[in-house]
Amino acid sequence: MEFLLIIIGVIAIIAVAYRRKQINEYEQTSYYKVTHNAYDKVWRDKGLEGEYLIYRELMTYEADGAKLIFNCYIPKQNGQTTEIDMIMIHRSGIYVIESKNYSGWIFGNERDEKWTQSLLGKGHTAQKEHFFNPVLQNKIHIRHLCRLLNGYEQKIYSIIVFSDRCELKSITLNSPQIKVLRRYELKSSISEYMMKDLLSEEEITKAYDLLLPYTQLSEEQKQEHTKNVGNSIEAREAKKGKICPRCGAALVLRTVKKGDRAGNKFFGCSEYPKCRYTENIQH
Numbered sequence: 001m002e003f004l005l006i007i008i009g010v011i012a013i014i015a016v017a018y019r020r021k022q023i024n025e026y027e028q029t030s031y032y033k034v035t036h037n038a039y040d041k042v043w044r045d046k047g048l049e050g051e052y053l054i055y056r057e058l059m060t061y062e063a064d065g066a067k068l069i070f071n072c073y074i075p076k077q078n079g080q081t082t083e084i085d086m087i088m089i090h091r092s093g094i095y096v097i098e099s100k101n102y103s104g105w106i107f108g109n110e111r112d113e114k115w116t117q118s119l120l121g122k123g124h125t126a127q128k129e130h131f132f133n134p135v136l137q138n139k140i141h142i143r144h145l146c147r148l149l150n151g152y153e154q155k156i157y158s159i160i161v162f163s164d165r166c167e168l169k170s171i172t173l174n175s176p177q178i179k180v181l182r183r184y185e186l187k188s189s190i191s192e193y194m195m196k197d198l199l200s201e202e203e204i205t206k207a208y209d210l211l212l213p214y215t216q217l218s219e220e221q222k223q224e225h226t227k228n229v230g231n232s233i234e235a236r237e238a239k240k241g242k243i244c245p246r247c248g249a250a251l252v253l254r255t256v257k258k259g260d261r262a263g264n265k266f267f268g269c270s271e272y273p274k275c276r277y278t279e280n281i282q283h
Contacts, residue, residue: 022039023039026039026042027039029055029059030055030059030062030068031051031052031055031059031068031070034068034069034070034071034212034215035070035071035215037052046101047099047101049101050099050100050101050161050163050183051070051071051085051086051099051101053183054086054097054099054161054183054186055068055070055086057183057184057186057187058088058186058187060187061088061090064090064091065090065091065201065204066088066089066090066091066204067088067089067090067204067205067207067208068086068087068088068089069084069086069087069088069089069208069211069212069215070085070086070087070215071083071084071085071086071215072084072087072211072214072215073214073215073217073221073222073225074141074144074145074148074214075144075148075214076144077147080225081225082140082141082144083141083225084096084097084098084141084145085097085098085099086099087145087211089199089204089207089208089211090194090199090204091197091198091199091200091201091204092193092194092195092196092197092198092199093155093156093157093193093198093199094149094152094155094156094157094199094207095156095157095159095190095193096138096141096142096145096156096157096158096159097159097160097161098134098137098138098141098158098159098160098161099161100134100160100161100162100163101162101163102117102162102163102165102166103119103163103165103166104117104118104119104120104166104167105117105118105119105166105167105169106118106162106166106167106168106169106171107169107170107171108133108134108135108170108171108172108180109133109171109172110133110135110172110173110174110175110178111174112133113132113133113136114130114131114132114133115130115131115132115133115134116128116129116130117129117130117131117166118169134160134180135158135160135173135178135180138158138159138160138178139158142156142158148210148211149207149210149211152207155198155199156177157177157178157179157190157193158175158177158178158179159178159179159181159186159190160178160179160180160181161181161182161183161186162180162181162182162183163182163183164182164183164184166182168180168181168182251267251268251269251270251277251279252267252268252269252270253265253266253267254266254267254268266278266279266280267279
């Protein structure tokens with residue numbers, strides 16, 4: 001009995017020492033230094049866990065001069081904010097990453113308003129859930145980011161990262177600077193972008209220094225952001241399906257002023273003339 005207690009004690013000491021080692025290593029990461037998220041908090045929260053695991057995939061690029069930013073609250077023109085899960089600033093460009101730590105089967109098209117998550121329900125039936133198209137969601141993020149990073153527009157990639165627990169059954173993309181993938185595919189998938197240097201070391205530092213303060217919000221500011229998300233123009237328009245499929249801006253109702261169709265109504269992008277997307281109204 002005494003020997004058994006000794007063995008249990010030794011195992012407990014090893015377990016505590018191992019946990020302490022894990023926490024110490026975690027607290028040396030740039031993820032912790034930027035977010036200040038406690039080790040246990042990360043592993044209890046599915047969203048934070050997904051973000052941290054993506055960071056683990058990308059952290060090797062830090063040795064190559066990359067700068068990583070997390071939970072960046074970019075200001076919008078109406079005084080509110082839009083939150084970007086992760087940004088990697090690398091000599092090959094700026095990677096804007098939207099984390100979706102989902103399971104199940106995922107179906108979606110770049111131009112659709114909603115995507116579908118299919119989960120196995122009771123009796124082997126499929127339980128379907130719909131969520132806002134993350135490609136359009138990231139386009140909104142990038143649009144506001146470009147207002148801050150003037151001149152970087154052609155150097156930005158949109159990366160949607162799903163959990164390794166899901167299966168991307170049918171994803172249709174048309175834009176070469178957009179990728180939708182599972183976490184384990186991340187490094188191999190973006191490797192094609194790494195072939196060309198687009199940013200100098202000075203530009204990387206400048207962008208990082210500009211964006212970092214937008215990660216250091218108070219809890220009150222973060223709560224205000226959460227409150228505003230459900231009431232934002234983007235959220236209301238997304239629910240109504242009135243989001244520009246090209247740039248992610250809101251579509252607005254317009255009237256044809258000249259020609260044979262004068263007086264007819266149509267939806268046009270609110271970013272016109274920068275974006276000239278239009279959509280006829282079906283009568």
